[in-house]
Amino acid sequence: MNKALTLPLLFLASFVNGQLLSPEKFLGYQLGERFTRHHRVVEYFEHVAASQPNVKLEQYGETYEHRPLITAVVSSQQNMDRWDEIRENNLRRAKMLEGNIADDNIAIVWLSYNIHGNEASSIEASMQTIYELVTNDRAGNWMKNTVVIIDPCINPDGRDRYANFYNQYGSHDFNPDGNATEHREPWPGGRPNHYLFDLNRDWAWQTQQESVQRIKAYHEIMPHIHVDFHEQGHNNPYYFAPAAEPFHEVITPWQREFQQTIGKNHSKYFDKENWLYFTKERFDLLYPSYGDTYPTYNGAIGMTYEQAGGGFAGLGIITEYEDTLTLKDRVLHHFTTGMSTVEISSLNARRLTDEFKKYFSNNVNSPAGKYKTYVIKGSNGKDKIASVTQFLEKQKIRYGTGSSKARLRGFNYLKNGTSELSISSNDLIISTYQPKSRLVTALFEPVAKLSDTLTYDITAWSIPYAYGVEAYALSEKIAVTGTYKFSEPRSLTIKSKPYAYLAKYNSLEDVKWLSSILQKGIHVRVAHKRFTLNGSSFEKGTLVVTRRTNERLGERFDEIIHETAKKYDRDIMPVRTGFMDSGVDLGSGEIARIKKPKIAVLSGAQTSSLSFGEIWHFFERQLDYPITPIRTDYFKKIDLDDYNVLILPHGQYTIFSEDQLKRISKWVGNGGKLIAIGNALNGFKDRNGFLLKEFSDGEKKKDNGRDSDNGMRLLQSFESYERDNLSKAIFGAIFKVTLDQSNPLAYGYGPEYYSLKTTNSRYAYLEKGQNVGVLKKDSSPVSGFAGFKAVSKLENSLVFGIEQKGKGQIIYMVDNPLFRAFWENGKLLFSNAVFITGNR
DSSP: OOOOOOOOGGGOOOOOOTTOOOHHHHHTSOTTSSOOOHHHHHHHHHHHHHHOTTEEEEEEEEOTTOOEEEEEEEOOHHHHHTHHHHHHHHHHHTTSSOSOOOOOOOEEEEEEOOSSTTOTHHHHHHHHHHHHHHHOHHHHHHTTSEEEEEESOSOHHHHHHHHHHHHHHSOSSOOOOTTSGGGOOOTTOSSSOTTOOOGGGOTTTOOSHHHHHHHHHHHTTOOSEEEEEEEEOTTSOEEOSSOEEEEOTTSOHHHHHHHHHHHHHHHHHHHHHTOOEEOSSSOEEOSTTSTTHHHHHTTSEEEEEEEEOGGGTTTEEEOTTSOEEEHHHHHHHHHHHHHHHHHHHHHTHHHHHHHHHHHHHHHHHSOOSSOOEEEEOGGGOHHHHHHHHHHHHHHTOOOBBOOOEEEEEEEETTTTEEEEEEEOTTSEEEESSSTTHHHHHHHHOSSOOOSOSOOSSOSOOOHHHHHTOOEEEESSOOOOOBOOOOOOOOOOOOSSOOSEEEEOOOSHHHHHHHHHHHHTTOOOEEESSOEEETTEEEOTTOEEEESTTOGGGTTHHHHHHHHHHHHTTOOOEEESOSOOSEEOOTTSTTEEEOOOOOEEEEESTTBOHHHHHHHHHIIIIIIOOOOEEEEGGGGGGSOGGGOSEEEEOSBOOOOOOHHHHHHHHHHHHTTOEEEEEGGGGGGTTTOTTOOOOSOOHHHHHHHHHHHHHOGGGGGOOHHHHHHHHHTTOBSSEEEEEEEOTTSGGGTTOOSEEEEEEOSOOOOOOOTTSEEEEEEOSOOOOSBSOBOHHHHHHHTTEEEEEEEEETTEEEEEESSOTTGGGTOGGGHHHHHIIIIITTOO
16 A cells, blocks of 8 residues: 555644755655655755754764764763763763762663665655654654754665665556566665775674764763664564564563563554564574664663665565555664653653663673683684784773683583683683673683574574684683783894895784785795704795895885784794705795785675685785675686685675686696685686585485475474474584695684685585695584584585695685684684795
């Protein structure tokens, strides 16, 4: 049914204050008639703030494409006059500021809109919401004890990508037929940000500029209620709280209870209008990096609201009931739940502030969870510890050092079991006796307890595994007694021109230095055999930069080494001789030249936009190394000889015909390097001329026989069907991968690597290739859920492998080492594939 935007009677504005214009008057059209571009939304919020003294507009950042990120703070004039006082008092409740807590009982509600750019109705609803909050009599009463923060668009780059698409291709009178062009976004769609990241999976990890800036602003307020507005499939009823199981066990009874209270308040308005809705299904509270869970682990009532529509719905779409769902409908529903949230928060302001205070008091004095202390060993090295501390600081998680203690026992992450440890002065200590206690537990605990295995996202993310550090979880409290301090970098002083420079190679920071000097024209070599000099041992992977072969740079040679060593905080050792005390000498053929990578990355239709975005962001923002994206629609026309590395992101490829595979095979044979990630491997499995096989014939026969003998499988009930499918699924679990440390792909790693596996894809060992990373017989996950049938099929399977083909290589990566850019321990492995392998 096509209908105008009519507001429920409760929310009709009763007056207009001063020169304030409604969204319709300001924009020149009714909300829902068009998709409003982001700059016009910003202009409307500026208009409201300019005309209303009780509205404060703040720009907290900008996107990669330089669009402003803003929030509007609105309350009564009395509250706005003392907003800084209210905000700081709330931070004292959260134990993030010292001092006495005033009994102001002001509820703080944060409404976040349009984190997925093509879930486009909520930004429109944000304009109606701010207008009603400052013009509605009843809302004016709520504002006496409530402050509302509105972020009208978390993802402006994705929003404008979608709005521009629809405004360009949409019919004059919208066409509700789902086959129309206006309902079919081209790759990559408007959902992600500039680098094609899903910002609603990035709240905790903060890999993206928008996330970092938003969470910084969030920590300066710490709201009691947070709503993340979304859209889902166009045939679905509206979803609002309470959430589905599994709830993480650190979520408090109060947080569960108030979700029910909010849901019941929404249902009043939806029942009155006969709007369909559902609760307690699909959208759970486990994965810590959502817009509902991250606020929840930070003491708020965090919620997702899901309206039917998404990028497919356009201005109007025919539903399965042969009704027309319009953008006006979608705006109205989101507006209604937003206002209802403010209403119920105002009615419960005292309870909200009291429970918020209690939450953080309990965190500090009696933290939830089995483990009370997490220890990151100082032996992990400066780079890895610095990476962890940078993450902790983004979360406002406190850390430090503790007094030396011997003969403690704790859970050893690398051994996946209890072992003995001692604490030394250079170990990093994270106590759960702190304001961010529950967040610490959610992020660091070895295994998240699942009340239900049917969950919406990955089920494992434990920081020690993600960062690849030796760490321990202790059930006893270890006091944090000192500030963690890093040693000062050793200055590189040269009295005479050295024969060579040596750099150990163990971390992503080493890769950054390598990529920098390669781009500056330095010839670099990598050691494939260990050696010693003057009491120092240099393992495989050591970077060797000799004066010989770099003479053309003259004086700039030493200047570049000095400048880059300082910039990247690297300990570079100058040496006066190429004659080593033991092992190979610096002129040995076992120290091979690193060919400067000239990289092409496949993009466009058939590639996963998320996977391409991870690769793009990695090179452009983390390594600052150039790549050339090449779209699939013209891939066959490009000259592969212009590049020596070709990266295939995860995807569903159909472009690899026999002719294309022959072309790729010839290019690899002539010295090219092909890196395939995730489902990109399917383009090469069981194909002529390639070693990759999904199963051997014997394995196929064995598995088929097992299935055919299982008669009970044919008699299962409809109700159990979904649960049975879970036994074959892996939603995101951590597995211990055995590495061949002698292989260049594994340089910088120990004998094991903890991999985040997100699919049940299984490949046989390469019969004549290099099986660098494998799952052996006992392949159960160390953390997270994996169905028992999926696990049994992973035994003795390939995770990372190399096929040598002539002068070149194909590197198969079954698991994605760059997953969401937060799996820090995989980045060196991926870098090895790009820079280190194939140099002999």
